[in-house]
Amino acid sequence: MGIAESLRVERAPAPIRSRVLDNLRQAILEHKLAPGQRLIERELVELTGVSRTSIREALRELAAEGLVTTIPNKGTVVAEVSVKEARQLYQVRSALEGLAGRLFVENASPAQRRALASALRGVERAAAKGPAAMLAAKDKFYDVLFEGGGNEALRSMAGTLHARVNLLRSMSLTRPGRPAESLAELGEIVAAVAANDADAAAKACSHHAESAGMAGFSALAEQAGG
Amino acid sequence: MGIAESLRVERAPAPIRSRVLDNLRQAILEHKLAPGQRLIERELVELTGVSRTSIREALRELAAEGLVTTIPNKGTVVAEVSVKEARQLYQVRSALEGLAGRLFVENASPAQRRALASALRGVERAAAKGPAAMLAAKDKFYDVLFEGGGNEALRSMAGTLHARVNLLRSMSLTRPGRPAESLAELGEIVAAVAANDADAAAKACSHHAESAGMAGFSALAEQAGG
DNA sequence: CAGCGTATGATCATCATACAATGTGATCGT
DNA sequence: ACGATCACATTGTATGATGATCATACGCTG
Incomplete structure (x- = not known):
């Protein structure tokens, strides 16, 4: 490894929302969160200790990945695959x-x-x-x-x-x-x-x-x- | 069209954020927003008249779609494709x-x-x-x-x-x-x-x-x- | 003038809070 | 039993505040 790489400070304090995103994604992939299970924002806030804002942004990304489904005014659930x-x-x-x-x-x-x-x-x-x-x-x-x-x-x-x-x-x-x-x-x-x-x-x-x-x-x- | 479809009331008051999302996506596809162009949240708030919350959530989805790139603490730009x-x-x-x-x-x-x-x-x-x-x-x-x-x-x-x-x-x-x-x-x-x-x-x-x-x-x- | 450190402003990241809109389930009167 | 109504839970959106980070300008020093 060259000196350039060895000195490079990892430019990624990992924004909280992406850590939340990673955790949720993994939990879904490991079936710790079952398909169909509701993801209630308030509960996620309590579980993770981060604000609702960050939770919601993470959920939006998960939705775009197709791992969760968001029903307007109803809530977010882990995606079910028919x-x-x-x-x-x-x-x-x-x-x-x-x-x-x-x-x-x-x-x-x-x-x-x-x-x-x-x-x-x-x-x-x-x-x-x-x-x-x-x-x-x-x-x-x-x-x-x-x-x-x-x-x-x-x-x-x-x-x-x-x-x-x-x-x-x-x-x-x-x-x-x-x-x-x-x-x-x-x-x-x-x-x-x-x-x-x-x-x-x-x-x-x-x-x-x-x-x-x-x-x-x-x-x-x-x-x-x- | 069967009776089931004809009676179905369109369940989609279209949450604001998804309208923002659609508008931004279209603007990008029509090159009204050029690749590399910065998308400053405050400006988007002024342009659209919606809150920063909704703007940010829309940007997260666009990012997951690969249409914009978000650099932490720096901002969001329309994705550039090499x-x-x-x-x-x-x-x-x-x-x-x-x-x-x-x-x-x-x-x-x-x-x-x-x-x-x-x-x-x-x-x-x-x-x-x-x-x-x-x-x-x-x-x-x-x-x-x-x-x-x-x-x-x-x-x-x-x-x-x-x-x-x-x-x-x-x-x-x-x-x-x-x-x-x-x-x-x-x-x-x-x-x-x-x-x-x-x-x-x-x-x-x-x-x-x-x-x-x-x-x-x-x-x-x-x-x-x- | 080059290099350094500092001040400053712009912007994002996160949070707390509030309130409206909506959906859900319970309650109550008939 | 039925329908209306109410209370509650949850999401949707907005707002304001605070801290962090980055880019730039500025001025000092040698």
Whole structure:
């Protein structure tokens, strides 16, 4: 690290509202706040210790991200994602991940390619430890993938998309056989990257996203049906 | 229209902040507010006649949409899109429009297919009237396209993306020969739709977006270079 | 004149408070 | 049981105050 970076004082005392925003977002993603749950401003004020102004501004941003829904004069609730909406979100996600795969092949550095292979091994190891660990490892895999593609806009859009489908996925990888299938699909991605085949990588990424969506839906259907 | 729709009273007294939001968004898209221009809260208060509270909340949403940039303790400016960012945005857009084309073939009703062909003829007519008219007609074309695909999430993401690249495109169709080229590409989309070939439609849509991006960039390069 | 420190003004960030508008549920009289 | 009415909770908007941060101008010193 050069002296310029080492001396740079972090220009981000992190405005309160963005810390509130981060906390709320995380709480939603971790399902500490369940979809449909009301977010009453006064309660948030008490919980966080910040003023209503800041709370409201944070809520506006969450609303723009699609993580909460605001009903005028009624209030704000954690967004609920219908199955239909989730299907749409997965379609979009599939398209974006296809692009991510292509860009990775086209732009990733050798180190990033190694990191992707390494992340795959991480997922393999995590697969044994249960769904939660595997999800975390997959997030890491995707981090590397999007990072290597070098497209910030893509990464951020995929991120908000991921957050939104996450509202629904409590059941993604709970189907027997799905983890192994998922692993195989990730393997194909890495293989396509190794072969430097952008089209194949795009297809593999897109296919994986689609297939993950399908798995979630059939789990959902079973749950609803049973 | 069924009785349910005909009796539905429009539940939307339109909170002030969302009207402010709409107005600001439109002003930005119409380049009445230029990229880089500062948006000073006090001035916005005076211009709009609403309180700072509402202004700030609207600005937070615009920031989440990527249309403005907020620098802590400094202020809010209309977002500036660098060429690099625009390239990334066009890549994403291309992927999304590819999906849109595929979904249209898969889901659009006969009426919507006719509307698409009709929209194409509208673009042809508008092409003679200059770039502005053609842009408007193309927006209409895309409206039909996304509508027919039936994916709301896709539509809305494409919308915000469109808004963001719009920050940069004053020169998209000003290149000689580009309008004709653009028309031909739209024609291919419609042809693929007529042939019910989802893959071809996806490719045609994606190609058109990509090619529009390229045209914009070379125009930009000329401008910078000359 | 270059460099430094200070004064000053503009603007944002946050907060506390107030009041109006709206929706919700309880109460009450019949 | 039914409808009107009232009370309460919550959001929507406005206002004023205070502190923080940044940009700029100014003046001092060597």
